[in-house]
Amino acid sequence: MSAEGMEYDAARIEVLDGVRVVRKRPGMYVGSTGERGPRHMVLEVVGRAVNEVLAGRAGSVEVTLTADGGVRVADDGSGGSSEADGDTGGPDLEAQLTSLQDEFETRGRHIAAAYPFGVGLFVVNALSSRMTAEVRGEGARRVYAYARGVAVEPPAAVGPATGCGTAISFWPDTEIFETTSCSFTELAELFRQVAFLNRSLKISLTDERPADGPRSVLYQFPDGVRDFVAALGAERGAALDPHVIGFEREDPRMAGTMEVALLWNGAHKDSHEDSHEESIRGFANSRATSEGGTHVDGFRDGVAAAVTAYARKRGLLASADPDLRADRIGEGLTAVVSVKLDRPEFLGCTRGLLGNTDVRVCVAEAVQEYLADWFEEQPERAAEVVDRVVGGNHQD
Incomplete structure (x- = not known):
């Protein structure tokens, strides 16, 4: 031209x-x-x-x-x-x-x-x-x-x-x-x-x-994300533990609130879906974060830390064994992690990734604390969950 x-x-x-x-x-x-x-x-x-x-x-x-x-x-x-x-x-x-x-x-x-x-x-x-x-x-x-x-x-x-x-x-x-x-x-x-x-x-x-x-x-769902996880769990197959674990917490460090619910699924003879696969859904201010983000990373960190601590306490992990990796604790896990923030920071052109750095630490601490208490209160259920997670990691 x-x-x-x-x-x-x-x-x-x-x-x-x-x-x-x-x-x-x-x-x-x-x-x-x-x-x-x-x-x-x-x-x-x-x-x-x-x-x-x-x-x-x-x-x-x-x-x-x-x-x-x-x-x-x-x-x-x-x-x-x-x-x-x-x-x-x-x-x-x-x-x-x-x-x-x-x-x-x-x-x-x-x-x-x-x-x-x-x-x-x-x-x-x-x-x-x-x-x-x-x-x-x-x-x-x-x-x-x-x-x-x-x-x-x-x-x-x-x-x-x-x-x-x-x-x-x-x-x-x-x-x-x-x-x-x-x-x-x-x-x-x-x-x-x-x-x-x-x-x-x-x-x-x-x-x-x-x-x-x-x-x-x-x-209308009075139990919020607990109802969400129960519905997701039913879609995936029978639950290893029918009780949905969930909590809510406000943390001023991240200028917001978190609502977390999770469920460990077991096999279901009529289900065509592999219910042992991990399914974690993240949301920030009701927006689906399809690419994950700091809230989902924090959830994984918290679950891994809680399972690791309980496994060491029960002698399933030796002192020389490394901590369980956050990306290897999701077998059979269905979870929803919803955060609501005063100043959400979405990354990328599609805004499907949450980037608030404080959120990861806050969610990890809350999840670890809540799961640790649940493990102590439900020792039989906790043993079944932790045995499977640790066994799966040892097989790898």
């Missing part, structure tokens, strides 16, 4: 802002113009409602896939939308709907960052053929209406209302997306996971699209 053909000056620069930016490059904001895009839009709107519950302003979230291709997300929160959210540093609802925001959801442990990007309601608005937000509170009902990110009319109070809450409805734009349909099964599994990780949450999903009538699921 000649130098002349490569000339580029200010006249060639196209400056985009607001809605045009999002609509011109939708994949940058929601990952895809295929099915993944509309699913991400659902998660963004659901994320706002879930955070209302976690902040103590609401108790439940209802998600509906409407027969006309829309999505409605409703919560029973305070309905306030005119003042900034002082708990999270977040903007008011109208600002969220009409302008790009910084990722304020990562600023506190009480915010569920369960969605991969955290681009906010404005992006959903811009990529929807239409969106309405209805807010009920203080005896009045207020409605916001938009078409492809642009206000149809000024926000208006449209009459009295009982109760309080917010309902956001949107229709992914067929001009943008190859498909605007979301999978009921995939969304149900995602909401189930978020409910496991946030015990205060009650969330339902209703699909009005089937010709033979609506279908619905409702999730």
